[in-house]
Amino acid sequence: MKALVLIGGFGTRLRPVTYSVPKQLIPIAGKPMLYHVLDELPPGVDEAVLATGYKADEIGRYVTEHPPKIPVRMVAEVEPLGTGGGMRNAGGDMSDPFLLLNSDVIAGFDSAALLARQAERGGVGTMTLVEVEDPSPYGVAELDGDDRILRFVEKPRREEAPSRWINAGLSIWKREVLGRIPDRVPVSWEQEVVPTLLPGRVYAYRATGFWEDAGTPERLLRAQRYLFEAGRGGRRAIPGGTTGKGPVAVDPSASVDGATFGGSVTISAHVVVGAGAYLEDSVILDRANIEPGASVLHSIVGPRARVRAGHRVSHEVLGEAAEA
Ligand code: GTP
Numbered sequence: 001m002k003a004l005v006l007i008g009g010f011g012t013r014l015r016p017v018t019y020s021v022p023k024q025l026i027p028i029a030g031k032p033m034l035y036h037v038l039d040e041l042p043p044g045v046d047e048a049v050l051a052t053g054y055k056a057d058e059i060g061r062y063v064t065e066h067p068p069k070i071p072v073r074m075v076a077e078v079e080p081l082g083t084g085g086g087m088r089n090a091g092g093d094m095s096d097p098f099l100l101l102n103s104d105v106i107a108g109f110d111s112a113a114l115l116a117r118q119a120e121r122g123g124v125g126t127m128t129l130v131e132v133e134d135p136s137p138y139g140v141a142e143l144d145g146d147d148r149i150l151r152f153v154e155k156p157r158r159e160e161a162p163s164r165w166i167n168a169g170l171s172i173w174k175r176e177v178l179g180r181i182p183d184r185v186p187v188s189w190e191q192e193v194v195p196t197l198l199p200g201r202v203y204a205y206r207a208t209g210f211w212e213d214a215g216t217p218e219r220l221l222r223a224q225r226y227l228f229e230a231g232r233g234g235r236r237a238i239p240g241g242t243t244g245k246g247p248v249a250v251d252p253s254a255s256v257d258g259a260t261f262g263g264s265v266t267i268s269a270h271v272v273v274g275a276g277a278y279l280e281d282s283v284i285l286d287r288a289n290i291e292p293g294a295s296v297l298h299s300i301v302g303p304r305a306r307v308r309a310g311h312r313v314s315h316e317v318l319g320e321a322a323e324a
Helices: 033-039 056-065 082-090 111-121 175-180 189-200 217-229
Strands: 002-006 047-052 072-076 098-102 105-107 125-131 139-143 149-154 165-173 202-206 211-213 243-245 248-250 260-262 265-267 278-280 282-284 295-297 312-314
Touching: 002 033, 002 082, 033 105, 033 217, 047 056, 047 082, 056 072, 082 189, 105 165, 105 217, 111 125, 111 165, 111 202, 139 189, 149 189, 149 202, 165 175, 175 189, 189 202, 211 217, 217 282, 265 278, 278 282, 282 295
Parallel strands: 002 047, 002 098, 047 072, 125 202, 243 260, 248 265, 260 278, 265 282, 278 295, 295 312
Antiparallel strands: 098 165, 105 211, 125 165, 139 149, 139 165
16 A cells, blocks of 8 residues: 655744754654654555655655655655645555555554554545544534544634544545546645545544644644653653753764753754753754753754853744854
8 A cells, every 4th residue: 555645835833944944854752753654654555655845855855865664755746736736746656545644743543443444434535533622723524423524624613613523634545536636736635625525435533542733833842742752752861961851862963961851852963052051842953052051941943053052942943043
């Protein structure tokens, strides 16, 4: 089976860091978000096709230099085609059925159960749904007693949502659905195509367990905490020469002597952290410099950014080469 991974979005909610780093390459718990997604593909998936657009070259370079466990093939859009257009553009030789994934979803549920549900029930597809407190920012499903999806409402007002079960960004489809997407024009899969597929029977797989759309700073850091707790992160112990507590993932090329950790931190390649600096619940990208005595809490620090000596950064996103 092949997986089609949507990876072409602009990541606007993670700006300014996504002006230079595509969202899927932001490291969380020691490896890029995309690799957490690829490493958790269910058994039986033997190739992932990446539908890229924004910063396709950067992603291509990274994937070539750091081959994922599963073979990948990239198909880039010249103009952004939206989720549906991206699927049509990249889905030329998909398997029947194929798996469809958003590249920014970090989850703890059993995707093999989704495949089993599709095989059992048939229909044109099965979508993983998760239950959330407030469904209003998402695509919300109305279901019948057999878990068949009757209707999808995108971003409804909270009081008008038909349920609290939302599209989790992981689904399985018969290949024929790709032919239902107009070619070479921007199309939203969720809003324009999925509603037309419902008469052909689309079922829900109601998943429980951790789920996060890691597309905002707060949710990205929550996903990182989960990955560390679930043992899916890098090293848990703090490195020698530092104090405090893990879990942390520190690239071996980083220099962190004399730093103190407060848990749940990723430090990327060639980062320099000065003595007496404090880091907690944060992601620090390549070659950033956290000067002596500075603190970074609940933040994302972009590549080559600098946090000045003694300065405190809390709940911030710093772009490439920013100074704080
Ligand atoms: P925001 O701008 O912060 O909303 O992030 P985003 O651009 O990633 O959008 P969103 O999280 O809604 O996208 C869901 C998934 O679809 C992500 O995996 C995106 O990378 C992907 N995606 C969004 N737009 C496109 C597109 O035009 N083409 C392709 N190939 N993928 C897309």
